[in-house]
Amino acid sequence: MLKQKIHTWNPFFWLWILFIKIYTIIRGPPKTPPTISDYTSIYQKKNHDQFIKALTEKALTEKTTYNINMDPCLYDRKECTELMVDPENDLEKKWRTRILFETTPRGNIIMHYNPFKNAFAYYCDNASLPYTILNAVVMKYVLLYRCIDLFIDEHVSGEHPSPLIQIIKDYEKEQDKKPDTEKLALPKSKAFAKFKNYSKAATTTDDTTSVSTTPKMINSIVYMGKIANFSFIQKSSKKKMGFRSKLLEGLDSQTKIKSWRDFKQKTQTPPESKPLHEEIQEFMEKTELINDAINAAIETITQNQSL
Numbered sequence: 001m002l003k004q005k006i007h008t009w010n011p012f013f014w015l016w017i018l019f020i021k022i023y024t025i026i027r028g029p030p031k032t033p034p035t036i037s038d039y040t041s042i043y044q045k046k047n048h049d050q051f052i053k054a055l056t057e058k059a060l061t062e063k064t065t066y067n068i069n070m071d072p073c074l075y076d077r078k079e080c081t082e083l084m085v086d087p088e089n090d091l092e093k094k095w096r097t098r099i100l101f102e103t104t105p106r107g108n109i110i111m112h113y114n115p116f117k118n119a120f121a122y123y124c125d126n127a128s129l130p131y132t133i134l135n136a137v138v139m140k141y142v143l144l145y146r147c148i149d150l151f152i153d154e155h156v157s158g159e160h161p162s163p164l165i166q167i168i169k170d171y172e173k174e175q176d177k178k179p180d181t182e183k184l185a186l187p188k189s190k191a192f193a194k195f196k197n198y199s200k201a202a203t204t205t206d207d208t209t210s211v212s213t214t215p216k217m218i219n220s221i222v223y224m225g226k227i228a229n230f231s232f233i234q235k236s237s238k239k240k241m242g243f244r245s246k247l248l249e250g251l252d253s254q255t256k257i258k259s260w261r262d263f264k265q266k267t268q269t270p271p272e273s274k275p276l277h278e279e280i281q282e283f284m285e286k287t288e289l290i291n292d293a294i295n296a297a298i299e300t301i302t303q304n305q306s307l
Helices: 002-008 013-027 035-061 079-082 089-097 131-144 163-177 259-265 276-307
Strands: 100-104 107-114 119-123 200-204 209-213 219-223
Touching: 013 100, 079 163, 089 107, 100 131, 107 131, 119 131, 131 209
Parallel strands: 119 219
Antiparallel strands: 100 107, 107 119, 200 209
């Protein structure tokens, strides 16, 4: 009982209690652990700030280093469309090698630009990623590979839009005016999108209310499947392999030769054809020679028998 009274009236005990009270007030209520949405917001804000900084610097200083990997044909939609007709074109192969492997709060993503689809293609095990996080990955991609003009989202670019936006709009207007028979059978750009109430400006008058909608472009991002479906090794074009020789240079293809007889027939030059009267004369001369040889043989036989 005496020890309990001494402990209660100990000044160090009350100082410790006071310290805990003050520390609790200063620290505040306990913080809740961050969620995936919090990490996603931080990731999007980080990429967005870096992209806006680079976009503003490009517009103010007119630096060309942000587009050093942009091919000139990407600014000419007609030339690019004609180039895509060839399945073995070099443009697709080049952009197929520019790969971004990114780790996001929602999962890993492999992304590259596909000039045939005019879109950013990505592989991810999570097929239901929101556009906002994919757009953040696109921002990092165009900054990494120095192709900032490929970013055509007007909602983000704002006062510094990409020149490709107007080029795509003009080209698609021109294609809409042409008949279907003159259009190339290639996928149309999916860069346009209409949002519910985001791009509507309503003007109210005394009697009527008019609503004007202005379609804005966004980045076209195509889901290609899971990461396991992506192949880092490009398929090489099939080349004919086989024996090579100077004797085969005049032939169209080695596969047409099946045997040595075929090879001799193809390499030997056919004899020149002679007129008919010359062939008859040669035949008569040969027959006379044969007759003379037969008569000479008969004479020798008769002489031997007489002896």
